Amino acid sequence: MRLLSYILVFNLLTGTLYAQTIVQTTVKESQGTHQEEAKTMLKSAYHSQRISWWDSGNGIICKYTIVNKSYIIRYSKQGNYIETLRQNAWNDSSTLQPSFQKSQYRLQKVISYWEVSDANKKGYYLEMRDSAKQISSVWVNELGNFSTVPTISKPNQ
DSSP states (O other): OHHHHHHHHHHHHHTSHHHHHHHHHHHHHHTTSOHHHHHHHHHHHTTTSEEEEEEOSSSEEEEEEETTEEEEEEEOTTSOEEEEEEEEOOOTTOTTHHHHHHSTTTTSEEEEEEEEOSTTOOOEEEEEEOTTOOEEEEEEOTTOOEESSOOOOOOOO
């Protein structure tokens, strides 16, 4: 389990430009050191950042914030990278608005809106609050189909 955590943290680091910089720095600094010391350095680089992990039902989700920008990275059950989502403002011009207004969720208030940031991919994640103040979340694929479990999106041609 500890090794899986280290692998996922390493994958997280390679998911963003900021993370790539840390990996490059860590590799340079860790040349000639033991593998455990390098893992400790990678872990401590993100120690001050907010990171959460959870099982989405068909993979692992990592949610994190770096310098006031929030991201979600999705991994398959096998630990392979799927996509990165970036938090954006939810407003009337959001590309998902038409599908949302036709959905069963239209009466809920969107409190967090995320869009896939990978080239040639589309997808969304919403966190919402209903009239009873219950929070729920939903994934939306490139066709505007809503699901409580994320699907594997295919690159747009």
